[in-house]
Amino acid sequence: xxxxRSAAPGRRSGGGIGRFWLLPAAASGRSGGGIGRxxxxxxxxxxxxxxxxxxxxxxxxxxxxALVDILSRVPAKSLCRFKCVSKSxxxxxxxxxxxxxxxxxxxxFFLNDSGNDGGGVGEDRVxxxxxxxxxxxxxxxxxxxxxxxxGIEEFxxxxxxxxxxxxxxxxxxxxxxxxxxxxxxxxxxxxVAVPSSGFKPLSLQDVGEDLxxxxxIGCTFTYLIFDPAVSSHFQLVEFVSDDCVCVVGVCAxxxxxxxxxxxxxxxxxxxxxxxxxxxxxxxLHLSATSFDTDQELILAVDTEGRECxxxxxxxxxxxxxxxxxxQGLLHCLSQRTDDTSQMSELSIWVLQDYDAEEWVLKHRxxxxxxFGRMSxxxxxxxxxxxxxPDRNLIFFVQHWDLQLKSYDMDSKEVCxxxxxxxxxxxxxxxxxxxxxxxxxx
Numbered sequence: 001x002x003x004x005r006s007a008a009p010g011r012r013s014g015g016g017i018g019r020f021w022l023l024p025a026a027a028s029g030r031s032g033g034g035i036g037r038x039x040x041x042x043x044x045x046x047x048x049x050x051x052x053x054x055x056x057x058x059x060x061x062x063x064x065x066a067l068v069d070i071l072s073r074v075p076a077k078s079l080c081r082f083k084c085v086s087k088s089x090x091x092x093x094x095x096x097x098x099x100x101x102x103x104x105x106x107x108x109f110f111l112n113d114s115g116n117d118g119g120g121v122g123e124d125r126v127x128x129x130x131x132x133x134x135x136x137x138x139x140x141x142x143x144x145x146x147x148x149x150x151g152i153e154e155f156x157x158x159x160x161x162x163x164x165x166x167x168x169x170x171x172x173x174x175x176x177x178x179x180x181x182x183x184x185x186x187x188x189x190x191x192v193a194v195p196s197s198g199f200k201p202l203s204l205q206d207v208g209e210d211l212x213x214x215x216x217i218g219c220t221f222t223y224l225i226f227d228p229a230v231s232s233h234f235q236l237v238e239f240v241s242d243d244c245v246c247v248v249g250v251c252a253x254x255x256x257x258x259x260x261x262x263x264x265x266x267x268x269x270x271x272x273x274x275x276x277x278x279x280x281x282x283x284l285h286l287s288a289t290s291f292d293t294d295q296e297l298i299l300a301v302d303t304e305g306r307e308c309x310x311x312x313x314x315x316x317x318x319x320x321x322x323x324x325x326x327q328g329l330l331h332c333l334s335q336r337t338d339d340t341s342q343m344s345e346l347s348i349w350v351l352q353d354y355d356a357e358e359w360v361l362k363h364r365x366x367x368x369x370x371f372g373r374m375s376x377x378x379x380x381x382x383x384x385x386x387x388x389p390d391r392n393l394i395f396f397v398q399h400w401d402l403q404l405k406s407y408d409m410d411s412k413e414v415c416x417x418x419x420x421x422x423x424x425x426x427x428x429x430x431x432x433x434x435x436x437x438x439x440x441x
Contacts (some may be wrong), residue, residue: 067092104432106388109395109404109418110165112157112426145189146182152193155182157426159224161279163187163433164234166224176201176219183224183234183255183437186430190437197238197251197260219244223286225279225303231256232438235303237263237284246291247271252305255438263305271297276384278325281354283308285330287323296320298332314349314359321346322384326392332359333384333394335377342375343367348394348409363392363409370407370414371398383424389431397424 067089083090143165146152154174155167158181165184168177180196201218219241226234236253238260250263275287283300290297296319300309313320318334325331330351335343348363367376376382385404386395392409395417402420404427407413420427 104163104434105390106386106429107432108430109386110157110160110428110430111420111422112428143184143186146184146191149191152182153179157428158222160428160430161224161226161234162228163431164224164226164437165428165430166222166236168222169193181222181236183236185433185437187432187434188437192234192255192437194236194253194255195260197253199238199240199251217244218242221247223277223284225284227279228433228435232435234438237301237303237305241272245272250301250305252303254303261304265305265307271299275320275378276322276324278323278330280325280328280330280351285311285323287320287332298323311351312357312359314347314361318347319343319378321378322387324384324387325389326350326387327390330354331362331387333387336364343377344375346370365407365409365412369412370396370405385424385427386429395427395429397427399424 146155146167153169153171155169157165158168159166163185165186167182167184169179169182170177171179176199178196178200181194182191183194184191197220199218199220221239221241223237223239224234225237233254233256235255238251238253239247240249240251242248247265250265251260252263253260271288271290277287278285283302286299286301288297288299289295296313298311298313298320299307300311302308314332314334318336320332321335322333323330324333332349332351334347334349336345336347345364345366347361348365349359350362352358352360368374370376371382373381378384380399382396382398384394384396387393388395393406394409395404395406397404397420402423404417404420406415406417408415
């Protein structure tokens with residue numbers, strides 16, 4: 001397969017894992033769904049004339065809808081204390097699909113701050129803290145345990161998906177992921193090693209471009225797919241580029257089979273992927289650019305790496321900024337040009353009817369409101385890095401001061417979250433997942 005001239009967009013060169021910070025996701029004035037100081041304790045009234053006899057717990061008799069609503073607001077690590085309330089509570093909490101009944105939400109962001117020293121991972125290289133909606137400090141989810149595992153060398157964070165993190169894994173000194181990948185769950189400290197797909201960059205000498213150069217050409221864009229409501233297994237889709245811009249092939253991996261398979265990539269256009277991804281309706285959705293037609297695309301790819309669908313854009317002349325999933329629906333963010341050809345506002349669209357490709361305008365906000373500037377351009381002035389999975393909240397990085405900020409579409413508030421030490425391509429949303437990972441170490 002082909003190989004690498006320059007670092008791929010969204011990838012950090014080098015191999016050190018650097019630092020991972022978990023940043024608070026509750027960045028607006030709203031409480032963000034926390035249950036406040038509510039304490040759930042079973043009410044056990046004593047029956048008159050029957051000392052020691054107790055009636056059925058009124059807490060256990062809560063209607064199903066109310067119970068699910070309450071428990072969905074409780075951090076997963078605290079759910080175990082409520083198993084003793086009743087058998088129905090125990091069964092609900094222990095259900096293997098509780099991620100669907102009692103979903104977790106965005107807890108913060110991991111930052112990939114790869115230093116120049118490279119090497120493994122130690123406790124001294126993991127810093128930061130998580131601040132919840134009540135302002136209490138809780139332990140930071142950490143990946144430092146990976147540094148103590150045999151056979152793990154250098155690795156760097158590439159993606160996140162529903163509580164799992166994807167790392168590229170390489171031998172010291174390599175410029176590509178020669179050892180394949182590592183998929184890790186920081187909440188449970190479980191991990192899975194994924195072998196290399198067989199991709200290896202071609203040197204310029206191999207293709208006869210510059211016999212005096214050791215540079216390599218070609219790279220990969222790898223996406224992690226994980227839906228715990230469907231399966232405890234994950235998939236990887238690896239797109240191969242011959243020049244780190246245009247995709248020429250695809251491979252897919254399943255943790256259930258443990259093997260890579262070559263996908264059926266039939267796109268005749270030169271395609272490059274940018275600006276977000278979303279797993280919706282069993283398909284991986286990617287914002288893409290066709291260099292042959294000079295058009296923005298939204299591609300839907302299945303878990304086996306087959307290009308199954310090209311979705312229409314919300315409006316023909318809009319520049320797609322980001323695609324993501326929120327509240328179970330595909331969202332597309334685009335920037336709009338005014339009469340003077342300046343990018344003046346951000347539009348948020350939702351694909352209300354997937355089969356009919358019916359896009360509905362959800363919200364619009366001016367760049368002056370977001371940044372205090374009349375005009376901004378994506379990738380030059382800002383990048384959208386996430387959309388909240390169950391709130392009308394987007395997160396973005398403004399480049400000139402590396403501020404991570406949030407914008408609440410309901411309250412129309414802009415809030416500063418954190419000052420970053422890294423660029424937007426190294427910011428990954430994190431949703432805790434506490435169930436066991438299949439085939440884990």
